[in-house]
Amino acid sequence: MSGRKIIDVIVNPAAGSRNGGLFDAVVQQLHDEGAVVRCFETEGAGHATELAARCAQEAYADVIVAAGGDGTINEVARGLLGSPTPLGVLPLGTANVLAVELGQKLRARSVADTLLHGDAKLIGTGLVNGEMFLLMVGAGFDGAVVSAIQPSMKRRLGKLAFVFEGLKTWLKGPRYPISVEIDGMVDEAAWVVVTNARHYAGPFVLAPTADIADPHLQAFIFQKHSRLAFAGYFLGLALGHVARMPGVHVSRFQELDLSSAGPVPVEVDGDAFQNLPLTISQGTQFLRLVVPQA
Structure with missing residues (x-):
């Protein structure tokens, strides 16, 4: 067999009910190709980071794989920062951004095939209150949606859980005034999304010029406070035109601070995070990530 021979897999046992058998099928394929596969199940929040760091310190595996959703991938990535061992991805989540x-x-x-033969490329990361993120930070609307979804609801309904809670949050109306300070310039917003990637919530293109291998974060500042305006934002997202919409300010930055007079929910890489205030900046460390062959 050519390619990677020893593969450690850190799996969230609750993720997408292992995505209709995808987890078992991938592990079987790896075994069939002659790879040695060790699987470690997570037992709670933060455990994936501990497992990844331990596996990286052992320096036994050729790749350490995160098997779960974007939140599990985030946790495993945190344990691999500064390690020469690359991160592999076995997507078992709801959105799989x-x-x-x-x-x-x-x-x-x-x-x-990707885990065995894909190239390991350096990708940029971000920092939110000193903690690493790979994909995005959302303050306001999507933070409220993610915070409202219970794990049992996500397992039962899948993507429909986000649609259901998103509709409920939209009907309540925008209610999260946010103060934004970007590199010393102050602005106001109804919703803020900071992204390291092109895609958002699955297949939707939020930032057409973004590249996860390019160490630049983009802030999307949604300024209008009304249900009609938010309906327009959602339509623009579906069409891939958000950056060109009136009432949306897009900026690259070195440091961004978000604050509010009241509690504003936040999501990071698809998982609920602490409420505002936040300080977001470009990450200081890169990560090696195994990508599909061209």
Whole structure:
């Protein structure tokens, strides 16, 4: 067999009910190709980071794989910062934004081929209150949606859970006034999304010029406070035209501070985070990520 021979897999046992058998099929494909596969199940929040750091310190595996959604991938990535061992992805989540970003097909043969033979490329990261993120930070609308979804609801409804809670949050109306300070310039917003990637919430293109391998973050500042305005934002996102819409300010930055008079919910890489205030900046460390073959 050519390619990687020893593969450690850190798996979130609750993720997408292991995505209709994708996890077992990928592991079987890896075994069939002659790879030695060790699987470690997470037991709670933060455990994936501990497992990844431990595996990286052992320096036994050729690749350490995050098997789960974008939140699990984030945790494993945190444990691999500064390590020469690359991160692999076995997408088992609801939105699988990173998999979409990489062009990874959700088929066992394709995922296994990537883990065995894909190139390991350096990618940029971001920092939110000193903690690493790979894809995005959302303050306001999407923070409220993610915070409202219980794990049991996500397992039962999948993507429909986000649609259901998104509709409920929209009907309540925008209610999160946010103060934004970008590199010393102050602005006001109803919703803020900071992204390291092109895609958002799965297949939707938010930032057409973004590149996860390019160490630049973009802030999308949605300024209008009304249900009608937010309906327009959602339509623009579906069409890939958000950056050109009135009431949307897009900026690259070195440091961004978000604050508010009241509690504003936040999501980071698809998982609920602490409320505002936040300080967001470009990450100081790169990560080696295994990507599909061209």
